[in-house]
Amino acid sequence: xxxxxxxxxxxxxAVGLVVVALAIFFLFFRDSAPVSVDSVEAAxxxxxxxxxxxxxxxxxxxxxxxxxxxxxxxxxxYADDEGETELDSGQPDSNASVGAAxxxxxxxxxxxxxxxxxxxxxxxxxxxxxxxxxxxxxNFGAKTVVGRTPGVSGSLELVDTQVxxxxxxxxxxGLITDNNSRTGALRGPNGGIETAVFPEARFELTQPIxxxxxxAEGASIQVQAVGNLTVHGVTNAVTIPLTAELQAGVIIVFxxxxxxxxxxxxxxxxxAAVVVSVEDNATLELQxxxxx
Numbered sequence: 001x002x003x004x005x006x007x008x009x010x011x012x013x014a015v016g017l018v019v020v021a022l023a024i025f026f027l028f029f030r031d032s033a034p035v036s037v038d039s040v041e042a043a044x045x046x047x048x049x050x051x052x053x054x055x056x057x058x059x060x061x062x063x064x065x066x067x068x069x070x071x072x073x074x075x076x077x078y079a080d081d082e083g084e085t086e087l088d089s090g091q092p093d094s095n096a097s098v099g100a101a102x103x104x105x106x107x108x109x110x111x112x113x114x115x116x117x118x119x120x121x122x123x124x125x126x127x128x129x130x131x132x133x134x135x136x137x138x139n140f141g142a143k144t145v146v147g148r149t150p151g152v153s154g155s156l157e158l159v160d161t162q163v164x165x166x167x168x169x170x171x172x173x174g175l176i177t178d179n180n181s182r183t184g185a186l187r188g189p190n191g192g193i194e195t196a197v198f199p200e201a202r203f204e205l206t207q208p209i210x211x212x213x214x215x216a217e218g219a220s221i222q223v224q225a226v227g228n229l230t231v232h233g234v235t236n237a238v239t240i241p242l243t244a245e246l247q248a249g250v251i252i253v254f255x256x257x258x259x260x261x262x263x264x265x266x267x268x269x270x271x272a273a274v275v276v277s278v279e280d281n282a283t284l285e286l287q288x289x290x291x292x
Contacts, residue, residue, distance in 0.1 A: 033132065033144040035123050037254040037287045038243065045125035046252055046287070049113035054248050102214055106251055106290035107155040108168070113289065115150035120178040127152055127289050129170045129201075131260075133282040147186060149174040152288060156205075156253075161213055166205040166225070168288070173199050191268040193232055202230040206237070211244070220245050229257075229284075234265040240284075250289055257284040 035041045113126030130148030151171030157164050173195045177183045188194035207226040225240045242255035260282045262269060269280070 033146045034119060034121055037256065037285055039123075041123045042254070042287070045113075045123045046254075046289075047247070049125035050247050050250050050252075050289070053112045053250070102158050102246075102251075102292075103160065104292050105155050105157050106292045108152055109250070109289050109291040110150060110152070112250065112291075115148075117178075119148055119150075120146060120176065124148070124287065126150055127287060129168070129284075129286045129288075130175065131282050131284055134279045145177055145182065147175045147177045147183070148285075149176065152286070154288075156251075156290060161211045163205065163209040163211065163223075165208075166203075166227070168203045168286075170201040171199065172201055193267060198231075198233045201232075202228075203238075203240075204228050214246065216246075218245065218247055225255075232265045232267050236264055250291055252287075252289055254287040255285070260284050 108127055110127050113124070115124065115126040115128060118124065119126065119128060128148045128150050129152050130146060132144055132146050134144055149171060151174035152168060153171075154166070154168035156166035172193055173187070175183070175186065175193070175195070177186060186192045187196075189196060203225075205225060205227040209223050209225060211221055211223065221244045223242050223244060225242050227238065227240075228235050229238045229240075238257060238260075240255055240257045242253055245252045262280050262282060
């Protein structure tokens with residue numbers, strides 16, 4: 001009887017350990033990357049943020065100056081290592097009149113939407129810039145790491161149906177992931193983007209963007225933004241596929257630059273005992289709200 005009881009207790013203990021291990025994996029190691037900016041869920045979040053901003057809701061206020069600390073929802077992998085547009089009134093009857101209604105300098109408005117923990121694990125309805133990259137963890141497999149920051153400033157200038165200039169600056173010191181230890185490794189100084197040395201990233205448009213026509217309210221235009229991207233002190237010419245929308249007096253710009261090689265920007269991959277590998281191939285992503 002004692003032997004049987006011991007076996008039962010031992011078996012129960014083993015089952016308990018398995019349950020705990022599965023719980024830890026689900027809560028801390030599972031891939032919890034947020035949806036892409038071109039997803040239906042992201043579009044809905046943007047619409048909600050603009051509606052709240054137009055209505056003057058307090059929920060639409062974002063504190064983009066200093067992002068909150070990352071939520072410890074991922075592994076502590078690094079802890080062991082240190083045309084016809086109704087804009088005003090009536091319908092314009094030409095592209096020129098539409099352009100006149102949108103001409104001018106449009107600046108990023110960080111008061112639209114809220115940047116919080118869900119921006120790192122689910123969906124985000126505020127302005128941000130960030131990246132996605134895949135890593136392989138020992139005993140746990142592949143994980144998509146996402147880093148984002150709401151610290152984005154800049155503007156674009158519209159004349160008729162052309163974007164004649166645009167420049168955006170990203171505060172890299174505010175870049176966070178869903179894990180504080182990973183965020184620390186990302187920021188450096190041993191590898192990563194070394195934010196103490198290179199606190200800003202920058203994109204400057206070098207060719208005008210021809211829109212063809214200003215989109216109708218809620219419609220989308222796909223464009224190619226050709227310019228210079230500076231990250232980690234290195235500048236490269238890039239072409240970023242973007243989508244632009246006009247909603248309630250707000251221009252929304254979002255898109256992804258895939259195939260961004262860390263080696264092209266002299267970025268050393270962050271390391272940790274539990275990390276088997278980090279891909280050199282990253283995706284830059286952005287979502288920006290502009291007001292004139």
